Amino acid sequence: MSASKAEWWRGAVIYQIYPRSFLDTNADGVGDLKGVFAALDYIADLGVDGVWLSPFFTSPMKDFGYDVADYCDVDPVFGVLSDFDAVLGKARQLGLKIIIDQVYSHTSDAHPWFQESRQNKHNPKADWYVWADPQPDGSPPTNWQSVFGGGAWAWDSRRRQYYLHNFLASQPDLNLHNDAVQNALLNVARFWLDRGVDGFRLDALNFAMHDPKLRDNPPAPVTDKPPERPFDYQRHLYNRSHPDIPLFLERLRTVTEEYEGVFTVAEVVGPEPLAEMKAFTEGNARLHSAYNFTFLYADQLTAKLTIDAVGAWGDNPNEGWPSWAFSNHDAPRVVSRWTDGAQASQAAKLFAMILLSLRGNAFLYQGEELGLPQADVPFALLQDPEAIANWPLTLGRDGARTPMPWRSEVPNAGFSESAPWLPVDPGHAALSVETQKTDPNSVLHFVRQIIALRKRRPELRLGDIQFIENADGLLAYYRTLQDKRALCVFNITEKQVRWSPPLNDRFSVIAQADAAPQDNGPPSTLAPYSGYLAIADKKTITNTKN
Structure with a gap:
């Protein structure tokens, strides 16, 4: 394979699909893989290079697929494995690459690995998760806090120990210091690579390893703005970002190198992500790329923000290649964060032009090509555990996860024939794919134009x-x-x-x-x-x- 084909991902535009909200084909109110299959022609017409599919694996859906109960199967709400194989086959015919999520930091508590691990301290998987004895007074082993609120330790009466959960209590953390756990996860990667996937997006990667000494996190510096969550009161030195994570990534890279043209990208969470992004992508033995939340969580776009973020990546041959996203399933939509809505359509075009002209890969979130604003989801209809826990201080994630509007004049904007799992924002229907496809002045038409321009101009893609x-x-x-x-x-x-x-x-x-x-x-x-x-x-x- 030529170098250019092997590095198809360098400078690529990748379209993120959140399957629950993309297109429902069986009228249960939830998007599915057959919906992805049906819409691949639309995605190919955008001119993007590939698709990132958020989790579709077997899951109790307490965190909507990021709580995996079986890494190697499809949850029935999304379909069956043959549906995924059909997506792969059609994508290949259309010249699209398929990237899938891999959640290596934690599983669901319904995963068979955890069910076995929690039985006692002596079973074969006893050390597959992060277990620790209580303090002498019965309190948790450390002061670590969960992202979703409250302490990061949950008591299990079977083992009479606490287990670590950096997210929901139903998402116990895997112990990646254990080689057997690493081997099992590498076998998961092989399973999907053997099916033909073209790459992985590694979720919450810097949470994948903890400090085995179980040291307390120090308090975060005092600022003028009070923290919104207990999690934000700490500097997260010991519950994440262990220096051995890159060594695991080298093992993963060895596996992916057995296949042709595989792309790997890390999600790196935290207020100072640059050092980890560079460590995860250093040289030719780790990941290809990484992205952070610099733009995703920014309340305003400024020149300084962009210069600091993008300018930190140079042409050092030992340095990785960055990726950027302005919107995704974890952050309020960019048009609502960076404007007051008065010029939303014009601003959406401008933001797309910026994203698609930066050095690095561009991740385009479903509906971003339509200029969708953040949807209004009333508290009674919220599904996201983070949004519910932090109400009303944050916009939450549900407003970015509402259904994709396909047609304006039909119920649920053409997403489903039944009531969808999240409501369709009334303002989104007017911005539907059907409406914008025939409008030469639409955001959709403009985004297609800029993607095509990026492909034609190598300086915009690779310069x-x-x-x-x-x-x-x-x-x-x-x-x-x-x-x-x-x-x-x-x-x-x-x-x-x-x-x-x-x-x-x-x-x-x-x-x-x-x-x-x-x-x-x-x-x-x-x-x-x-x-x-x-x-x-x-x-x-x-x-x-x-």
């Missing part, structure tokens, strides 16, 4: 990035590859801005979001939430560092 500092409040940068250079300029504010590029080279505008070119050149005035992509007219590349 270096050089930020233009102090660009009068704009976000501006060059993407350069050999003798090709693109200029990317975005007004991410609500005010009109006048600005011209500092170089003498002439540029031709090749795409714009409401930024009309002047004589085919870059505009000197940019309206709020407008931007453009331009290419240098001459081949000689001058110094772009300012």
Whole structure:
């Protein structure tokens, strides 16, 4: 296989599907794999390179699939294994890669491994999970806190011990310090690779190993903004981010290298993720890429935020390749976080243009190509345990997980013939796929255009990035590859801005979001939430560092 085919993922655009909310074909109100199969043509028409499928494995669904009860089977709500095989087959025909989630930090308490482990302290899987004796006064072993609220230890009367759960109490943490556990997880990876998947997204990877010495976490620094959760009161030095995680990743890479063109990407959670992202992707023996929540949790997009996040990744040959996402199933939708809704459609185009012109891979979440805002889900209809636990301080995740709107004039926006598991936001129906497909000015049409442009312009897909500092409040940068250079300029504010590029080279505008070119050149005035992509007219590349 050629290097280019082996590295199909470098600079790729990957479309994330949250199967529960994508398309329901059996009228039970929950999306399924046959719905994914039916919609693959639509996804291929977007021009993306691949699809990331959120979990569809056997699960009690207390955390909607991220609590796995069988790593190697499909939950009946989504279908059967042959449905997944059909998705793989059709994706291959359409030229799409399929990436699936792997949840290695924890399982469901319904998993047979845990059911055996909890029986006593001497069974073959006794050490497959993180067990610890109580303190002399009966209290938990450490002060560690759960992401979803409360302490991170749950008492089990069978073993008369506590087990660790960084998330729900029904999600016990695996003990990846145990080689037998690592071997079992590597066999899971082989199972899906043998079926033909093209890669893995590793969920909550930095939670995969704990401190065996069970040291207490220190308190977090005091800030002006009080923490919203007990979890946020601590610096998480010991319940996650163990330095042996990269060694496990090297074992995983050895497995994936037995197959052709496999892509691996880590989700890295936390306020300071860069060091772990680089450790997880260092050299050629670990993962290919990693992404964090810098953009996903940001209340506002700024030039400094982007420069700090993207500019931290250079062209060091020993350094990994970054991935970026502005929206996903774990964060409120970007249009609602970064605008007040008054110019949502225009802002959605601008944000897509930025995402698709950054150096790295771009993850596009279902509905992002439609410019969907965060849905309004009343408390009585919430399903997400995190949203319920933290109500009303956070927008929660349910508002980003509501059903995909396919058609405007039918019940449930064409997602299902029955009442869906989460309500369809009335405002989403007007933004349906059917409505936008025939509208040349729609967000959908614009996103397709930019994806196609990214594929045609290697500097946008693979080039270096050089930020233009102090660009009068704009976000501006060059993407350069050999003798090709693109200029990317975005007004991410609500005010009109006048600005011209500092170089003498002439540029031709090749795409714009409401930024009309002047004589085919870059505009000197940019309206709020407008931007453009331009290419240098001459081949000689001058110094772009300012």
